[in-house]
Amino acid sequence: xxxxxxxxxxxxxxxxxxxxxxxxxxxxxxxxxxxxxxxxxxxxxxxxxxxxxxxxxxxxxxxxxxxxxxxxxxxxxxxxxxxxxxxxxxxxxxxxxxxxxxxxxxxxxxxxxxxxxxxxxxxxxxxxxxxxxxxxxxxxxxxxxxxxxxxxxxxxxxxxxxxxxxxxxxxxxxxxxxxxxxxxxxxxxxxxx
Numbered sequence: 001x002x003x004x005x006x007x008x009x010x011x012x013x014x015x016x017x018x019x020x021x022x023x024x025x026x027x028x029x030x031x032x033x034x035x036x037x038x039x040x041x042x043x044x045x046x047x048x049x050x051x052x053x054x055x056x057x058x059x060x061x062x063x064x065x066x067x068x069x070x071x072x073x074x075x076x077x078x079x080x081x082x083x084x085x086x087x088x089x090x091x092x093x094x095x096x097x098x099x100x101x102x103x104x105x106x107x108x109x110x111x112x113x114x115x116x117x118x119x120x121x122x123x124x125x126x127x128x129x130x131x132x133x134x135x136x137x138x139x140x141x142x143x144x145x146x147x148x149x150x151x152x153x154x155x156x157x158x159x160x161x162x163x164x165x166x167x168x169x170x171x172x173x174x175x176x177x178x179x180x181x182x183x184x185x186x187x188x189x190x191x192x193x
Contacts, residue, residue, distance in 0.1 A: 021123055021150055024140035028179070029126050032109045035175075040109045041130050045083055051133050053078035054154040055190040057169070058176075062184075063139075063150065076191035077154070079103075086113070091191060129175045132168035133159035136175055151181045157192035 032040055041047070048054065055076040063075070072090040079086050080100070089098045102114035104121035109128075112121035122141050129136035133156035140150065153172050159165040176182040 021139055021141050021144045022146045023144050035128050044127055045106050049079035051156040053157050056152045056154045056188055058153040058185040060150045060184050061186045074189050074191040129172050133165040134168040134172045136172050149183050
């Protein structure tokens, strides 16, 4: 998040207007085991590659905007075939903006990534929920000072209409409400629509 997301999510770059990422909140990410009673998923990058591309159906408002303040019609991402980078695309009413981010490492549900100006990874995408083609992502960094939540719900485009993915999406929406992560979410269309 994949946030994004995942990028995945991976929702910051020089071409898009984004807020400063929040400092990683220990109340959100201090104990990822509480979200995964059966264990934190392994190889999230590989799973995102196998099931992607993904579209955010909900995303923190500032990350759905461009430099001009226009809202994107969709925000999607895909793990590239090398599994070392992610392409984030924002489709606008006219045209699209794409950016690539390097994947530095994956560790215990978090993917650290590099944008074009990073020498060392600054940002992390935590996958707080990851199941059946649905991911809830939380973007943050250890040395940031932003305070707004930076959360997204992403769905694998090609699995979006399956019963399993629809059930997982319903669970993801309940998840963000349960943990009060839905404060500034805006809804987007899937990029495959």
